[in-house]
Amino acid sequence: MRTKNQEHSDPPHAFRSKIAEASELPKDVVLGQPVLTVLGCMELNIENYRGIIEYTDCLIRLQTKAGQIRVKGKALHIEYYTNDDMKVTGQIESIEYKH
Amino acid sequence: MLFKILQYIRGYLCIRVTGYSAERFLNACRYRQIKLWDLKPLSGAYEMNISIRGFKQIKPVLRKTGTRVVIVRRIGFPFFLYRYRRRKLFFAGAGLCLLFIFALSKFVWNIDIRGNLTRTDETLIEFLSSKDIKNGMLISDVDCARIVKDIRKEYDDIIWVSASIEGTRLIIQVKENEDSIAAADDIDEASGVKTGEDEETEETTEPKDIVADTSCTITSIITRKGVPQVQPGAQVEAGQLLVSGQVPVNNDAGEITGYQYQESDADIRGQAFLEYKDTQSLTYEQKIFSTTEKKEYFFRLFGYRIWLGSVKNDYENVEIYSEETRFQLSENFYLPISYGHREAHPYKSKMKAYKKEEIQRILTERFLTYCEDLEKKGVEIIENDVKIYTGSKEAEARGTLTVVMNIGTSRPAQPLEAEVLPEENEQSGEEMNGNDGSSD
Numbered sequence: 001m002r003t004k005n006q007e008h009s010d011p012p013h014a015f016r017s018k019i020a021e022a023s024e025l026p027k028d029v030v031l032g033q034p035v036l037t038v039l040g041c042m043e044l045n046i047e048n049y050r051g052i053i054e055y056t057d058c059l060i061r062l063q064t065k066a067g068q069i070r071v072k073g074k075a076l077h078i079e080y081y082t083n084d085d086m087k088v089t090g091q092i093e094s095i096e097y098k099h
Numbered sequence: 100m101l102f103k104i105l106q107y108i109r110g111y112l113c114i115r116v117t118g119y120s121a122e123r124f125l126n127a128c129r130y131r132q133i134k135l136w137d138l139k140p141l142s143g144a145y146e147m148n149i150s151i152r153g154f155k156q157i158k159p160v161l162r163k164t165g166t167r168v169v170i171v172r173r174i175g176f177p178f179f180l181y182r183y184r185r186r187k188l189f190f191a192g193a194g195l196c197l198l199f200i201f202a203l204s205k206f207v208w209n210i211d212i213r214g215n216l217t218r219t220d221e222t223l224i225e226f227l228s229s230k231d232i233k234n235g236m237l238i239s240d241v242d243c244a245r246i247v248k249d250i251r252k253e254y255d256d257i258i259w260v261s262a263s264i265e266g267t268r269l270i271i272q273v274k275e276n277e278d279s280i281a282a283a284d285d286i287d288e289a290s291g292v293k294t295g296e297d298e299e300t301e302e303t304t305e306p307k308d309i310v311a312d313t314s315c316t317i318t319s320i321i322t323r324k325g326v327p328q329v330q331p332g333a334q335v336e337a338g339q340l341l342v343s344g345q346v347p348v349n350n351d352a353g354e355i356t357g358y359q360y361q362e363s364d365a366d367i368r369g370q371a372f373l374e375y376k377d378t379q380s381l382t383y384e385q386k387i388f389s390t391t392e393k394k395e396y397f398f399r400l401f402g403y404r405i406w407l408g409s410v411k412n413d414y415e416n417v418e419i420y421s422e423e424t425r426f427q428l429s430e431n432f433y434l435p436i437s438y439g440h441r442e443a444h445p446y447k448s449k450m451k452a453y454k455k456e457e458i459q460r461i462l463t464e465r466f467l468t469y470c471e472d473l474e475k476k477g478v479e480i481i482e483n484d485v486k487i488y489t490g491s492k493e494a495e496a497r498g499t500l501t502v503v504m505n506i507g508t509s510r511p512a513q514p515l516e517a518e519v520l521p522e523e524n525e526q527s528g529e530e531m532n533g534n535d536g537s538s539d
Contacts, residue, residue, distance in 0.1 A: 051126035078138035
């Protein structure tokens with residue numbers, strides 16, 4: 001099932017990626033991939049996300065086009081939360097991707 | 100920071116969202132472009148801030164997601180106003196304050212004068228107030244063009260003036276004629292004695308002589324313009340002609356045909372005698388202050404004085420010190436309100452005699468200062484026989500100083516009778532041609 005899925009989703013993905021490269025457009029716009037900007041281990045800016053799945057002060061799970069992103073840490077705090085981006089502060093220990 | 104201030108002015112709420120899936124609420128808010136900030140997770144719930152406008156839009160979201168919302172805190176200016184809505188006097192005060200500021204902004208609160216070098220701010224402000232331009236006047240009454248004209252008319256050495264209103268300030272910028280300032284400095288430096296600069300103004304047909312201002316013996320005379328009438332070594336009396344400003348023009352036969360008029364210019368030094376006399380009383384009054392003193396504090400408003408304490412006393416001799424500070428709004432806007440204090444220090448007077456050395460010291464010091472002043476003026480002291488004579492009541496320093504100093508003051512010349520034809524007399528600059536003409 002999974003392999004079949006990959007076969008279905010990969011070619012258009014590769015195609016889009018190629019277009020993005022050829023047209024020199026930013027990939028985050030064309031592919032809708034999340035952009036994470038991390039400042040040290042205390043600030044994290046996330047753009048292009050779909051929504052929050054879980055939020056506690058030691059774990060934030062986000063849904064994005066590239067799958068789930070898990071941010072683990074201590075005293076995590078969402079400074080703001082808008083349609084475009086969100087900002088997380090606190091002590092970030094790990095950022096994981098899960099497909 | 101700006102964001103926070105804006106949020107405060109608009110007002111916002113701190114809400115707590117509870118329910119089975121509070122995350123769904125967050126995502127739904129995001130989808131509807133409702134801004135949330137300061138998210139805090141609590142056990143099974145979230146606390147966050149939301150704008151008032153956003154809060155009005157979340158009702159369908161709540162129904163859809165099956166969550167419940169509780170308002171924890173109301174923050175911001177709209178809520179502040181609502182809370183104090185019954186305090187009518189407060190709002191009246193705030194309104195009055197705004198009105199007051201608006202009214203005050205209609206007046207001139209400061210006059211700022213820039214660019215003045217030779218005239219003080221006070222002089223110009225005094226002049227302006229004579230033209231009814233003063234602090235506290237209505238801005239609408241200020242006629243900048245009129246001010247500029249008035250200043251230009253009054254002061255010749257101010258070559259450019261600009262008057263403008265900036266906020267509640269009247270700014271007056273002036274430009275003074277720097278050449279006239281420099282010329283004034285030259286005259287100061289020369290201290291009345293003529294120097295080379297005078298040559299620039301040689302087109303004066305008015306003849307001027309140099310005469311002796313004191314009796315002296317001439318030691319040197321260097322004439323630049325005019326005819327010297329004395330030789331070094333000559334004894335001259337005060338008022339005697341030293342340099343004549345009328346230069347005789349001779350023809351070939353040696354007869355005087357006319358005079359060339361000039362402003363005489365010469366460095367003349369002469370040896371003269373200066374009398375010196377200085378007296379000093381042998382006794383002086385010493386004030387012995389007692390330890391008691393009286394103080395009075397006062398507050399003055401429009402000439403009326405309110406005071407605390409008094410300096411009234413029955414002492415025979417009293418020294419009174421007074422200090423007064425006026426309130427001011429800006430650097431030159433004084434209000435008719437002032438405060439200060441007065442102190443009365445009673446003392447007993449006692450006559451004391453100077454010691455001999457003290458008298459000598461005082462008189463010597465004064466004599467030395469006098470000598471220094473002379474030297475600054477270019478006077479050379481050759482000899483002095485000043486001595487101190489002590490009398491019964493006062494001591495006296497007297498004697499004569501032999502000095503070498505600049506002699507001569509300028510004076511309009513008495514026109515000499517010329518045995519010439521009138522038309523030749525009129526010629527001033529080109530007498531050589533006239534000379535040729537007569538010799539032909």
